[in-house]
């Protein structure tokens with residue numbers, strides 16, 4: 001650090017980063033020479049509520065609120081974990097409906113991201129334009145689930161709403177709309193010289209770094225790591241479809257691992273989602289949508305269930321994992337652990353930002369599509385100037401203690 | 415002695431009149447710009463008079479001075495910025511009316527005066543002692559230095575042409591431009607050169623009034639409004655007004671240099687109304703020209719591109735625009751020689 | 753390149769749905785009053801689809817007070833209360849006067865998940881398509897079901 005270095009705090013309140021996270025950036029002129037990330041500016045205690053206050057059915061809606069945008073992935077993932085633990089598996093039709101919902105969500109999330117990214121580089125026209133196009137999928141979601149954003153469609157052992165013939169028609173119409181508009185979106189994002197100027201060779205995350213830092217989702221795929229839960233560990237209907245992870249070389253044969261590549265990957269994924277939805281609607285099997293229709297009975301079954309389960313879902317931002325442990329005779333989960341994709345995708349910010357310019361911070365940070373609401377889990381208390389830093393060693397000690405306690409409790413109930 | 419006193423009073427009154435015109439018109443322009451930009455972005459946008467509400471609101475709000483700021487400089491910067499911007503208008507002809515300070519200064523003076531609002535912003539930015547504001551102030555300086563050359567080159571090329579044809583004119587005065595509209599005196603090479611210079615000047619204007627893609631000094635998503643990050647209330651309101659007036663200044667300059675035409679010479683043979691009526695018609699025509707220029711140098715550009723990075727801005731100004739203006743200079747030189 | 757696109761958009765009708773009015777009114781409450789009196793017309797919101805999840809409707813007479821809805825409500829928006837109307841209940845040991853259990857829903861807490869609708873054995877809960885529920889007072893009269 002030379003004497004010309006000074007540091008700029010980006011966040012927790014900053015127009016570029018809409019959520020509470022702090023990036024401390026050391027700059028020399030415009031160049032970034034040091035980056036540090038401070039997470040956990042807020043803590044909502046979602047897992048605690050799930051383990052102490054709520055019964056599994058209430059938890060579905062709590063999981064839905066882990067993140068405003070991924071409100072299918074989180075309950076989907078949690079429900080999978082619970083199903084894994086309790087052995088109440090969904091019928092086939094429910095699997096397909098879940099996949100349709102998850103892909104609708106991916107379309108809306110990626111379009112939302114694309115708009116935000118355009119806004120970050122000061123291209124507001126594209127931002128408004130993309131969001132206007134996004135309305136169609138929002139309307140579709142509203143039609144299918146009853147609300148624009150929170151879908152409230154997951155249930156342990158199935159889904160809560162069926163897709164009617166009318167609904168199928170609407171979905172097909174909507175997908176046709178996106179296939180038509182896709183050329184336009186592609187033209188705007190991939191051929192506009194100013195967007196290219198701001199994103200080509202910016203925020204490069206090499207393949208090695210992506211692997212080393214466990215990047216997930218489009219971020220990893222843009223670095224040439226073909227990693228996608230839907231491909232590697234297919235769940236539900238995806239196993240029938242055979243998803244292929246999209247890397248930027250499918251578009252133009254080269255991998256730069258930069259922000260532009262992330263745009264490519266996300267846009268292509270929108271198209272992939274459209275394909276998956278069309279396929280799922282065409283092949284929607286008939287049958288029930290719930291394994292256990294009677295909610296009261298389901299609640300009893302879950303209360304009686306015992307065991308642990310893991311759910312993995314490819315959320316729009318990457319791999320989402322929920323771990324759930326159920327205990328007999330107790331409504332709340334014994335243990336619930338959420339590992340949201342942003343948790344993995346925050347550390348890659350550091351190699352991506354180093355050596356860049358201040359002007360790149362917003363777009364590079366946005367290029368991972370960060371979602372702090374999923375990420376935060378530890379509070380650092382700052383009280384009267386005294387700062388409690390939770391060190392790694394202390395965390396480890398706490399975890400060991402907790403694991404022992406859990407094991408003891410679990411043993412006792414056997 | 416008496417005339418001297420009268421002159422001073424006239425200047426003071428005129429400055430008032432000018433600000434009475436420039437500030438509301440600048441705000442209205444901002445409103446129109448926002449409305450048009452909104453429509454180009456497929457949305458409705460605020461009502462045209464929204465900037466007036468904004469200013470009213472800002473002036474009612476509390477003005478906060480950061481603890482570490484150099485408060486006198488911090489408070490003086492917005493006033494200086496607005497005052498200097500209004501001053502420039504005194505040197506620019508407004509449609510049918512010659513500049514109020516005619517004969518006291520020329521284009522070169524205007525070029526110098528144009529830097530003062532930016533310098534005031536830089537001073538205010540540094541005085542507010544926020545890292546974002548410092549970055550913003552640095553960027554503002556970079557921006558200023560990079561558009562200075564194309565701006566100067568444009569003006570000099572045109573002045574050269576005029577003075578070579580009419581050596582008796584006071585070469586650098588804007589009224590000379592008004593008397594000899596450049597499109598009338600140029601040969602074919604000169605026309606091409608002048609078009610290039612017009613484009614250069616339009617782009618310089620975009621930078622001068624810090625709008626996307628050259629709004630690096632404010633860059634909302636990067637450095638949170640940069641130099642203005644700490645400003646609030648009345649001070650921010652003054653900067654807002656200065657920005658509005660600056661838009662008028664820059665477009666009036668372009669109109670004065672490139673489109674000094676009036677409607678009256680064209681229409682007098684056919685329609686007869688008193689001369690003050692013609693003054694009004696010409697003035698309205700002038701306002702229309704301003705709006706058209708502003709549409710192209712501000713609204714249209716800012717909705718159709720992304721913001722550049724600092725190095726890219728420098729490259730655009732020092733590289734492309736400087737090259738373009740030099741090329742235009744050569745074309746005009748050819749024109750003069752032929 | 754957006755240059756031509758923006759020019760095209762300039763002459764297109766804006767995408768925005770101008771609900772409730774094109775520009776923010778000076779006085780919102782005044783506007784609402786005027787609308788109620790029928791003096792001004794507002795632009796309608798986008799239509800809600802069938803099956804929209806809006807404000808709950810509660811049929812108090814059907815409700816048997818089983819409390820299942822309160823058990824599954826994720827946001828604890830439902831409270832079990834004693835009914836104001838006492839009724840004669842017929843038990844083993846003769847008839848007696850008692851207040852049956854009913855529920856009270858705090859709409860300001862409700863997250864519109866429709867879980868209570870699904871679980872209710874008497875089907876006395878229903879979701880309407882009413883969604884304009886913003887209020888400054890979270891205990892306002894129309895945000896508590898059933899009303900006073």
Ligand code: SF4
Nearest residue numbers: 825862863865866868
């Ligand atoms: S809709 Fe959901 S949140 Fe609202 S009262 Fe019913 S269960 Fe509770």
Ligand code: SF4
Nearest residue numbers: 815816818819821872
């Ligand atoms: S579940 Fe239905 S019947 Fe039971 S208390 Fe709730 S509203 Fe009444």
